[in-house]
Amino acid sequence: MIKFTVTSTKGGVGKTTLTANLGALLADMGLRVLLIDADVQPSLSKYFPLAVAKPAAGLTEVIVRGTVTKSCITATLYQNLDIVISDDPEGNLPHWLLNRIDRGFRLRFALQSPAVVEAYDCVLIDTQGAIGPLQDAAVLAADILVSPITPEILSAREFRDGTMELLDRLEPGGALGASLGPMKAVIYRQDRSADARIIASGIREDFIKLKGRAAVLETVVPHAKAYKEAATLRVPVHRHERKRDGPTPSAYTVMHQLAWELIPSLEGVFADLLPRREAQGE
Numbered sequence: 001m002i003k004f005t006v007t008s009t010k011g012g013v014g015k016t017t018l019t020a021n022l023g024a025l026l027a028d029m030g031l032r033v034l035l036i037d038a039d040v041q042p043s044l045s046k047y048f049p050l051a052v053a054k055p056a057a058g059l060t061e062v063i064v065r066g067t068v069t070k071s072c073i074t075a076t077l078y079q080n081l082d083i084v085i086s087d088d089p090e091g092n093l094p095h096w097l098l099n100r101i102d103r104g105f106r107l108r109f110a111l112q113s114p115a116v117v118e119a120y121d122c123v124l125i126d127t128q129g130a131i132g133p134l135q136d137a138a139v140l141a142a143d144i145l146v147s148p149i150t151p152e153i154l155s156a157r158e159f160r161d162g163t164m165e166l167l168d169r170l171e172p173g174g175a176l177g178a179s180l181g182p183m184k185a186v187i188y189r190q191d192r193s194a195d196a197r198i199i200a201s202g203i204r205e206d207f208i209k210l211k212g213r214a215a216v217l218e219t220v221v222p223h224a225k226a227y228k229e230a231a232t233l234r235v236p237v238h239r240h241e242r243k244r245d246g247p248t249p250s251a252y253t254v255m256h257q258l259a260w261e262l263i264p265s266l267e268g269v270f271a272d273l274l275p276r277r278e279a280q281g282e
């Protein structure tokens with residue numbers, strides 16, 4: 001089982017879109033995928049249609065009980081794709097966690113439950129764009145951190161400084177004394193302007209200076225309306241835009257490249273368009 005946490009110290013960069021679409025692609029490639037919505041604003045929980053109208057439990061139970069049971073997991077209408085929904089609209093969980101000595105590891109240990117280890121090949125955790133105990137727990141639960149970064153100057157700076165802070169704070173010897181997964185940055189929502197290209201290459205240079213603490217992936221996710229359209233339609237973007245004319249590669253191509261780069265053993269595996277599941281009780 002491999003666990004990814006999609007994180008960034010900045011909001012609105014594409015974390016939820018990336019988590020949802022990567023998860024759905026891996027599910028269509030045949031992996032059993034569990035999404036975890038660790039954002040108190042439940043965008044990922046609403047991204048794909050769920051198989052039940054009212055999930056029995058979600059993230060609150062996972063964190064508070066420190067274990068994942070089947071009742072915490074909800075099926076989406078896509079095969080191989082399930083989710084632990086965010087059910088903490090008042091944002092109590094971060095406060096609750098703050099008082100726990102094991103706050104950094106609570107999610108990591110919970111993900112060792114049989115309901116996860118025996119049933120899934122891949123876990124993808126979406127996070128909120130704010131520093132706090134829930135973000136820390138999500139970061140510390142990952143084997144690999146994925147961080148979308150938009151190539152415009154302010155967000156590039158914020159990313160470099162914010163990422164360094166995060167790594168310094170959570171790395172061994174830091175306050176929580178934990179081991180952190182490698183960080184893979186994805187240049188995200190790149191448009192075709194010269195400015196974006198210059199900043200993207202600046203980001204790559206900055207990362208060389210981070211000396212192996214973080215790397216920038218080759219795959220670049222372009223700015224394209226397909227990602228928004230697919231979110232509105234609640235379908236995975238690789239299904240929504242399979243082909244595309246012009247210089248910008250299709251979402252199908254981009255998402256496959258990204259999956260292959262993150263999980264090299266999948267290289268050459270393509271998505272099957274599996275039939276949707278039946279909704280229950282409708």
Ligand SMILES: Nc1ncnc2c1ncn2[C@@H]1O[C@H](COP(=O)(O)OP(=O)(O)O)[C@@H](O)[C@H]1O
Nearest residue numbers: 011012013014015016017189222223224227228
């Ligand atoms: N590749 C893309 N091209 C254009 N717009 C995108 C792309 N990916 C995401 N978006 C849009 O950007 C906005 C923010 O994305 P979201 O995933 O919600 O960010 P975050 O979770 O980091 O706050 C959404 O409106 C989304 O539809």
Ligand SMILES: [Mg+2]
Nearest residue numbers: 015016039043
């Ligand atoms: Mg989000």
